[in-house]
Amino acid sequence: MNRRILLLSLTTSAVAATSIATAHAAPDRRDGRRAASPTSRRLQLRHAATGARFSGPYHNGTAVDPVAMAELSIILADTHTGAVRPFDPRAIDILWEVAHQARLDRDELVVLSGYRTPETNAAVDGAGDSQHLRAGALDVYVPSSQLVGVRDAALALQRGGVGVYERRSFVHLDSGPVRRWGDVTPGPAGPAMAQPDDRIARLRQAWAPFRWR
Numbered sequence: 001m002n003r004r005i006l007l008l009s010l011t012t013s014a015v016a017a018t019s020i021a022t023a024h025a026a027p028d029r030r031d032g033r034r035a036a037s038p039t040s041r042r043l044q045l046r047h048a049a050t051g052a053r054f055s056g057p058y059h060n061g062t063a064v065d066p067v068a069m070a071e072l073s074i075i076l077a078d079t080h081t082g083a084v085r086p087f088d089p090r091a092i093d094i095l096w097e098v099a100h101q102a103r104l105d106r107d108e109l110v111v112l113s114g115y116r117t118p119e120t121n122a123a124v125d126g127a128g129d130s131q132h133l134r135a136g137a138l139d140v141y142v143p144s145s146q147l148v149g150v151r152d153a154a155l156a157l158q159r160g161g162v163g164v165y166e167r168r169s170f171v172h173l174d175s176g177p178v179r180r181w182g183d184v185t186p187g188p189a190g191p192a193m194a195q196p197d198d199r200i201a202r203l204r205q206a207w208a209p210f211r212w213r
Helices: 003-025 066-075 089-101 118-123 144-157 203-207
Strands: 041-047 053-059 109-113 137-141 161-165 170-174 179-182
Touching: 041 066, 041 089, 053 066, 053 089, 066 089, 089 137, 089 144, 089 170, 144 161, 144 170
Parallel strands: 041 109, 161 179
Antiparallel strands: 041 053, 109 137, 137 170, 161 170
16 A cells, blocks of 8 residues: 555544544534634645645634644654654644734745654754654744744734744744743734743754655
8 A cells, every 4th residue: 555545544543533532622612692604724834844735724614624634744744754643733723823813824834843753853952842742833934024923923822832933934833831932022922032942943954954755
């Protein structure tokens, strides 16, 4: 069987289970006497390291599409080994919401890093408890002209972790505990955030040699 088809089949099964649990856990939001009409959520996404692309809906407004999530999981696979782990739908939702609020939902989003194996994470000097290790984090390239808007949208969500790297032109988004860090200059979201011990500093340089062949 073709390796990609096998991975897609296995990942679809795993994501389907996650999707069902997520859908059941979601609150029933109603507007008066009638439920709000569901709205399809679409993404255009490209992985910078592999060139792999996704374009289309991943969520029908009620639940994630397991097939689309399986495809996203493959696109966001570890770029060194090609290892695939079912990607956390909550992290994809955060990315979609940030892009929507920043009015970038019709643009192609460029992902620098998605899932990482422990070996790849160590090779790029990632944090030992990185959310990338559980396929729950995305590092997204953001042009300097759009960075403040993306930052403000991400912080306003109050969901997961937000790391802003203005000098390196990317934003980290994850579905872990709510926290924030980075080196962005002051703006509407509040005072500048203090930069922590920056183990991610060499990531962009380190990603270049890693290509899924």
